[in-house]
Amino acid sequence: VMTQSPLSLPVTLGQPASISCRSSQSLVHSDGNTYLFWFQQRPGQSPRRLIYEVSKRDSGVPDRFSGSGSGTDFTLKISRVEAEDVGVYYCMQGIYWRFGQGTRLEIK
């Protein structure tokens, strides 16, 4: 089970934001990698992968997005929220493809 918090995140433009994701089991695979992903789903769009293997940013993802964590506890941080960041953010464990409930980011 993947548990995200908070589920709703109102943020002022230019301010930082942080989303937590906790797994009920370790996500460290036998190959040594940790398969934890973060996705962004903007209104009316398909999900888009932002981060893979905990902290690796996908091509084209702004560097204000960063991922961290280990074992069972992970965090997605946005250093300075912009208007285009509005949407729902999901974490996913990539071993059995289980998603968190989603965190809705909105501008205050």
Next chain:
Amino acid sequence: EVQLVESGGNLVQPGGSLRLSCAVSGFPFSNDWMNWVRQAPVRGLEWVASIKRDGSEIYYVDSVKGRFTISRDNAKNSLYLQMNSLRVEDTAVYYCVTGGADYWGQGTLVTVSS
């Protein structure tokens, strides 16, 4: 450019069947696992099924086992989902997703209702 284009979604009555297709281009389709993920209205994401590059391994979420069948045709760069005995709770947008979850289609809407 990588493109995943789903088709086949429709309105169907409970107990009915549908076959979803996903045409993939710009991506080494035959080298990767492929997946179906669904999203019920105003709900989160749920993994549905996965298939290995050669079809030798297949996995399903418990709620669709025995009713859904995932398959692929590497010669046609296409992924399929045969959905039988559909239930109201299967209503969702169904996404075709690559093995690393790095590419998603636009989704196709399946509505199960009488």
